[in-house]
Amino acid sequence: MSLIHNERIKLLATYLNGVGIAIFAVGGFAPIISSLYNQTGPTLILMLVSLVCFLVSAVLHYAASNVLKRLKP
Known part of the structure; x- marks a missing residue:
């Protein structure tokens, strides 16, 4: 049962x-780069x-690392 739990946690x-990366790419990085060409x-x-x-x-990346602390040995 812990194997299933661990896979769900991962x-x-x-x-x-992934959501954190997408938010950074779309909302944080792309607008700055595109505005440099304006x-x-x-x-x-x-x-x-x-x-x-x-x-x-x-914050999402930090939350993801905290979720991994719930892995069972």
């Missing part, structure tokens, strides 16, 4: 980490949104 951690450059609002997305992705 699946949840992988999902959380004539106006990055705005303050864009930087704040990117910072929030980066922080959310870091």
Whole structure:
């Protein structure tokens, strides 16, 4: 039974980490890169949104690492 439990825990951690990566890529990284090619450059609002997305992705990554602590030996 612990094997099934461990696999479910790993699946949840992988999902959380994947969502964190997606939020960072779409909301944190891509807008900054695309704004560098605009004539106006990055705005303050864009930087704040990117910072929030980066922080959310870091929290999700941390949550995923905490989920892995529930693995049974």
